[in-house]
Amino acid sequence: MVDRKAKHDSEGGSQKAPPSGRHSLREEPSGSPSGSDVSAVDPELVSDLGAEYELRGDVAADELAEAKAEAAEWRDKGMRAQADFENTRKRLEVRHADALLRAGERIVENLLPVLDDLDRAIDHAVADGADLSDGLDAVRRKLLDLIAREGCSAIDPFGAVFDPLKHNAVQMREDTEVADQTVVEVFQKGYEMHGRVLRPAMVVVSTGGPSRE
Incomplete structure (x- = not known):
């Protein structure tokens, strides 16, 4: 009897005990959320952001309209300046041409008394039968040709x-x-x-x- 019990104890003692520190149940990984914790979006914040973006859009639209108006104004000023320049240029050309004509007129006006004297001298020479008429008439014709070239x-x-x-x-x-x-x-x-x-x-x-x- 003693031997059988000893054998039983010996067999029972030979079984290894489970290692210490191990758990039979699986542990959940650390750091995982235990539930949903998502914060809701603040409606007032969304409203403020929308108002700010709308205000920025209005400001940008106003600035664009102002820039377009300013560009149109400068374009109009440029066109008016160009028109004024062309009108001034035309007036100067007319004045220049008129000044040239007036210069020729003054020359001819100074020659007119000479022509008058020649006309009278020729008339007297013809009346007296003098031979000066041919020479005086030649001078007169030259003067007439001269003023004719000037448009007189x-x-x-x-x-x-x-x-x-x-x-x-x-x-x-x-x-x-x-x-x-x-x-x-x-x-x-x-x-x-x-x-x-x-x-x-x-x-x-x-x-x-x-x-x-």
Whole structure:
């Protein structure tokens, strides 16, 4: 009996005990949330952010509109400046051309008394039968050619209708056979240049004749 019990104890004692420190139940990993803890979004914060973005959008739109208006204003100013420049340039060109014409007119005006003297000298020479008429007439033709190149021409209205813009009536002469307001004599020729009268012709005008209608 003793041997069987000892054997039993020996067999029972030979079984190994489970290692210490081990647990039979599985432990949950540390750090894992035990439940859902998500914070809700604040509606007031969302509203404030939306209002801020809307305000920024309005400010940007206003700045864009202001920039466009300023650009349009500068464009208009540039166009007006260009138009003013073109108008000024045209006015200067007209003034320059007019100054050239006036310079030629002054030259011709200074020559007119010379032509008058030549006309009178030729008339006297012809009346006296002198041979100076040919030489004087040649000089006269040269002067006429000179002023003609400058655009000047004589106003010799004998037999024409009196024109107060080109003729200066120094005397009225009654003549029933000539139509009224007819130039019947030219005391002194007039001259015009580029459509402008430099000097009107001094004339005698008829009166008492048939009326002009």
